[in-house]
Amino acid sequence: MAGDRVFDFQSDNASDTVPAAPLSPAGSCLFLNQANETASAAYPIFTLSAAAAGNTASHHLYGSFLHPSKGLLFQIEKNGTAESWPLLSIDSRFVDLIRHLGENHYRIRLSIKKGDSACSVLKMRAVDASLSIAPSRDAFLQFVLSRLFLSHPADRIEDDETDTVSPEDTAILRDIHDFSTFLCCAGNTLPKNIRTWAERNMTIIRQNTVSPEERRHAQRALSMMLNIQWKGSYFPSIDPIKARQILDEELYGLDRVKQRIIETIIQINRTHTLPAYGLLLVGPAGIGKSQIAYSVARILHLPWTTLDMSAIRDAESLTGSPRLYTNAKPGRIMEAYSEAHSSNLVFIINELDKADHDATNGNPADALLTLLDNLGFTDNYMECTIPTDGVYPIATANDLDRISAPLRSRFAIIHIPDYTQEEKMVIFRKFSLPKVLSRMGMTSEECQITDEALRFVLSAYADTTGVRDLEQAAEHLAANALYQIETKHLSHVLFDTEHVKQLMDM
Numbered sequence: 001m002a003g004d005r006v007f008d009f010q011s012d013n014a015s016d017t018v019p020a021a022p023l024s025p026a027g028s029c030l031f032l033n034q035a036n037e038t039a040s041a042a043y044p045i046f047t048l049s050a051a052a053a054g055n056t057a058s059h060h061l062y063g064s065f066l067h068p069s070k071g072l073l074f075q076i077e078k079n080g081t082a083e084s085w086p087l088l089s090i091d092s093r094f095v096d097l098i099r100h101l102g103e104n105h106y107r108i109r110l111s112i113k114k115g116d117s118a119c120s121v122l123k124m125r126a127v128d129a130s131l132s133i134a135p136s137r138d139a140f141l142q143f144v145l146s147r148l149f150l151s152h153p154a155d156r157i158e159d160d161e162t163d164t165v166s167p168e169d170t171a172i173l174r175d176i177h178d179f180s181t182f183l184c185c186a187g188n189t190l191p192k193n194i195r196t197w198a199e200r201n202m203t204i205i206r207q208n209t210v211s212p213e214e215r216r217h218a219q220r221a222l223s224m225m226l227n228i229q230w231k232g233s234y235f236p237s238i239d240p241i242k243a244r245q246i247l248d249e250e251l252y253g254l255d256r257v258k259q260r261i262i263e264t265i266i267q268i269n270r271t272h273t274l275p276a277y278g279l280l281l282v283g284p285a286g287i288g289k290s291q292i293a294y295s296v297a298r299i300l301h302l303p304w305t306t307l308d309m310s311a312i313r314d315a316e317s318l319t320g321s322p323r324l325y326t327n328a329k330p331g332r333i334m335e336a337y338s339e340a341h342s343s344n345l346v347f348i349i350n351e352l353d354k355a356d357h358d359a360t361n362g363n364p365a366d367a368l369l370t371l372l373d374n375l376g377f378t379d380n381y382m383e384c385t386i387p388t389d390g391v392y393p394i395a396t397a398n399d400l401d402r403i404s405a406p407l408r409s410r411f412a413i414i415h416i417p418d419y420t421q422e423e424k425m426v427i428f429r430k431f432s433l434p435k436v437l438s439r440m441g442m443t444s445e446e447c448q449i450t451d452e453a454l455r456f457v458l459s460a461y462a463d464t465t466g467v468r469d470l471e472q473a474a475e476h477l478a479a480n481a482l483y484q485i486e487t488k489h490l491s492h493v494l495f496d497t498e499h500v501k502q503l504m505d506m
Contacts, residue, residue: 041113044120046090061110065102093148097185151189197384217323224338231344233389237269243299250295278393282400283416286466289396297346304346305336310354315367320381330381344390352395353402372410432474447481449495
């Protein structure tokens with residue numbers, strides 16, 4: 001935390017010492033060492049004197065920030081009069097934003113929680129003259145607040161306030177005004193090298209000597225980079241019991257595989273960093289490897305993105321093309337960051353063994369090595385090193401021998417066996433058929449199948465691996481049952497062996 005400033009507006013001093021205790025009305029400002037998505041009474045955005053709220057029962061105050069030569073003030077509007085109150089203390093991450101709000105005359109609604117001597121400010125919304133939410137200004141304000149709240153890593157602090165902003169309301173930075181304002185208010189949320197990179201690209205956009213093409217590329221790169229939430233490398237502990245429940249919800253059996261996965265990621269509980277090795281799930285097609293990857297993303301509470309290596313023909317597809325080309329564009333890895341809007345994500349690399357080994361520029365899968373080493377990834381279009389310590393890679397493959405030794409050494413390899421016939425029967429009854437019936441709006445009573453008929457279905461797919469074909473068979477049965485119910489006015493359909501044989505011969 002060295003170098004983080006703590007502001008005391010009563011004494012007009014700044015120090016390098018961060019108080020360990022929660023914020024108090026004494027005037028000290030707590031710089032959170034926790035990254036929470038919302039504020040709480042113990043960890044507010046800032047505090048005002050309790051007298052500012054008066055005797056009103058309302059949990060909201062309306063007004064605007066003022067920016068005098070010393071300190072910051074909030075001018076409260078009530079009963080037709082305006083009263084200016086100093087901020088007793090403030091989380092120093094929000095100082096630049098509050099100054100910007102004051103300088104640009106934002107009208108603000110504060111959500112407060114009153115204490116004996118201070119009001120804790122938990123939320124801020126931008127409003128118009130009628131005190132209704134101002135869509136454009138508020139969208140930008142919530143976007144910046146979300147970045148600032150998560151600008152320092154650790155456990156999330158829950159808040160019971162219900163006035164939340166949906167992801168659809170989040171602003172998207174698109175033009176030079178947006179970029180400039182964001183860097184002014186929340187530039188400190190960016191990694192140092194990316195902030196320097198952003199300032200350099202802002203200079204390019206503003207120069208009259210650069211070509212329109214160069215300006216377009218710089219603006220596109222800035223839009224991608226600044227719309228990403230750049231988080232720290234701290235990850236909260238996982239609950240191994242809940243982790244197992246998540247895996248059990250999605251997959252039947254495979255107990256040893258589930259245990260191995262949890263053992264691989266449980267080290268987060270001690271180091272609070274991602275494991276040094278990603279997961280390489282090897283097994284036959286249709287066994288549920290991708291489903292396991294999605295479940296791990298749920299366990300880690302991270303967004304996920306996928307990359308299909310069978311569709312990658314050269315390394316440039318991953319690393320991007322230089323901006324000197326008119327049709328230059330970022331690589332697929334950088335696009336994955338942009339799609340996730342987060343630097344911390346699960347990167348699912350499907351069919352790693354299907355990468356084109358005969359490509360002109362070499363095996364494109366080898367371009368993943370720097371991503372897997374957590375040393376930072378350089379995209380040729382972005383012209384910047386992208387931090388990768390928040391990326392957890394999970395790869396899937398059918399044939400381990402088709403993956404190069406350097407790539408294999410970057411993963412914890414987990415072999416996933418095919419299901420037995422008895423396991424497939426349970427999967428059909430407990431997972432495949434209920435899933436299809438739910439999708440069709442049917443109940444389990446409306447479509448039933450005898451054990452003998454189900455064994456016949458399984459025998460028909462004895463030469464296939466995994467359970468994808470079983471879900472297709474369940475789809476066929478459910479569709480036929482629905483047809484009979486609708487045309488013959490039946491209450492339910494029970495499939496026996498003879499009926500199943502007739503269906504499968506169609």
